Amino acid sequence: MPILALALIAPAVTPYNPQTMSIGERLQPPSTRHLMGTDVFGRDVFSRVVAGDRVSVEVGGMSVLLGLVAGSLIGAVSGYTGGLFDDVLMRLMDSVLAFPAILLALVLVAIMGQGLIAVMTAVAALRIPIFARSVRGLVLAERTRDYVDAARCIGQRDGRILTRHILPNVLSPTIVLATSYFASGIVIEASLSFLGLGVVPPDVSWGTMLNDSLQVMQIDPWTVLFPAVALSIAVLGFNLLGDGLRDWLDPRLAIGLRSAGEREQRSS
Secondary structure, rough: HHHHHHHEEEEEEEOOOOOOOOOOHOOOOOOOOOOOEEEOOEEHHHHHHHHHHHHHHHHHHHHHHHHHHHHHHHHHHHHHHHHHHHHHHHHHHHOOOOOOOOEEEEEEEHHOHHHHHHHHHHHHHHHHHHHHHHHHHHHEEEEEEHHHHHHHHOOHHHHOOOOOOOOHHHHHHHHHHHHHHHHHHHHHHHHHHOOOOOOOOHHHHHHHHHHHHHHOOOOHHHHHHHHHHHHHHHHHHHHHHHHHHHHHHHHHHHHHHHHHHHHHHHOO
C-alpha cells in the first residue's frame, strides 16, 4: 500500500527537513523547488506531509496493536470463563464505551500529557473495549463447538484450549476489525493534534498542519489542501484494505455480500 511504503521510506524522499523554517520563502505556491509550496513559516509542505504520514501510520499501527492485544486477551478470558467474572468485566467495558471517543481521548491526553506516546496510549485505550466485546462474542460462539468438547475429553486444560483451538478460529474477523480501526486511529490522532493536544515538535502531524494553516487558508489554500487530501487518502486506503482482508480471510462472507447485492438488483 502506497501510504505504508511512503511511511517506511519517508526520510529518503523528503527534500527538506520538515522542521526547517525559512521566513524569506513563507507561503510560496507549488513549484519545482517546493512541490506543494511552503507554509506560514516557510517550511516545505511536501516534506511535512510525508513526515506526517509516518507519524499517522505509527499512531494508527501501534494503537491498534496495543488495543488488539489487550482487548483480545480480556475478551477471550471473559468469554471463556463466563459467570460473574464475565459480567463485571463487560460492565467495565460498557462504561468506557459510554463516553464519546474523542471526549475520552481528550481526557486521557490531558492526564498523560502531550506527545506521540500519550496519543498512542489514548487511542489504544479507546479500542480495548471494542476488541474485548468483539472477541468475547466470537469466543462465546466457539466454546460450544464440538472440537472444544473433544479437547476437554482428552484432558486438555482450559488455557491450552483457549490459545490453541479457540483463538485461531476467531483471528480472521478480529484482524479485519483491527484494520478498520486503523483508519479511525489516524483520524483521532489528527483531531487531537488539530486541537493542540496531540503530537508536539519535532514530530509532524497532519492535524497540526491544518491548525497552523487556518489563518491563511483563504489566501494560500494549498497549505490546507495537501494535508487534508493526504489524510483523506490514508483513511480511504485503510478502509479499502480492511474490505480486501475481509474478502480474503473470509471468502464466504464476500460471496454472501455479492449474492445479496445481486438479489437486490434483480428485485429493483
